[in-house]
Amino acid sequence: MICFFIIIGCTPQSQVEEDNWCNQALRAQFSSLEEVKTNSNWFKVYVVGEGVFAIAEPYNFQEIISYLILGSERALLFDTGMGMSSIATLAKEITDLPITVLNSHTHYDHIGGNYEFDNVLAMNTDFTLDRAENGLPHEVMKQEVTSGAICLEGLPAFDTTSYHSRPFEIAALIADGSTIELGNRMLEVIAVPGHTPDAIALLDKENGYLWTGDTFYEAPIWLFDSVTDLDNYEQSIRKLADLSAGLQKVFPAHNTPVAHPIRLTELVNAFGEIMDGTKQPLEEEGSEHVDEVALYYEFEHFSFFIRKDVLQLKGVID
Numbered sequence: 001m002i003c004f005f006i007i008i009g010c011t012p013q014s015q016v017e018e019d020n021w022c023n024q025a026l027r028a029q030f031s032s033l034e035e036v037k038t039n040s041n042w043f044k045v046y047v048v049g050e051g052v053f054a055i056a057e058p059y060n061f062q063e064i065i066s067y068l069i070l071g072s073e074r075a076l077l078f079d080t081g082m083g084m085s086s087i088a089t090l091a092k093e094i095t096d097l098p099i100t101v102l103n104s105h106t107h108y109d110h111i112g113g114n115y116e117f118d119n120v121l122a123m124n125t126d127f128t129l130d131r132a133e134n135g136l137p138h139e140v141m142k143q144e145v146t147s148g149a150i151c152l153e154g155l156p157a158f159d160t161t162s163y164h165s166r167p168f169e170i171a172a173l174i175a176d177g178s179t180i181e182l183g184n185r186m187l188e189v190i191a192v193p194g195h196t197p198d199a200i201a202l203l204d205k206e207n208g209y210l211w212t213g214d215t216f217y218e219a220p221i222w223l224f225d226s227v228t229d230l231d232n233y234e235q236s237i238r239k240l241a242d243l244s245a246g247l248q249k250v251f252p253a254h255n256t257p258v259a260h261p262i263r264l265t266e267l268v269n270a271f272g273e274i275m276d277g278t279k280q281p282l283e284e285e286g287s288e289h290v291d292e293v294a295l296y297y298e299f300e301h302f303s304f305f306i307r308k309d310v311l312q313l314k315g316v317i318d
Ligand SMILES: [Zn+2]
Pocket: 011, 107, 109, 110, 214, 253, 254
């Protein structure tokens, strides 16, 4: 497990060795998906549903996945990745439709390309507004471009010395229950605060698709940012699990793009076991740095890193 820093909520996902991001094999699930060839050396694009493209960045330890969702009149880009290569250029290769951007939340690994678009929707939280106005400086972002974090061979023009999270313009604010009409496809915003205050899920009820952002993915789920709220998180994952009976596919924001809806119920059960003390953390997992701050709880298809001090406050641990 690699972790470069944890204070502002990084999301290291993988267990590959350092300096291995150029030659690591793609995660097995990708080989079962239809790949869309593009001109990009950085992004990998896959068809994951009807008019739904997963845009993966597998050569960086974050293993971010953004999604381009097509309607008959507009497209929605759900997250814009690390901002290391132009996701606007890539998206225009895939569709001629006008593109609206919406973020699953505004941790920097999901907003990197927002600045390239003039139609960005956003939640009305202080966290979101601050990220839009100020971005994040190179000092905070520099660990993303170390040799152990990224394969730079696919990014010949990328300047690692100035890499930062750029501010972006918000075109309109959205809220829980907002709907986005793309033409023959309506998406509903579901507020799922917890991982961050502005975390949302996106529901395509007709097709049974749910995008979960970082609220759920099949890897270590990080719940130790200072803005993470475990009570809100628990309520939010219950809300998503309640939808699972009507779902065909779940599309998370890291590692692998397609998950079975049953995972949402497993997520609620697993988190409940942690909170009621029946699930014990694995002492030996995680880096030393993580162990100072967080505990690691492992389940079959996913795991959690959770802040020790918050668990103590809640009486889960001594
Ligand atoms: Zn993330």
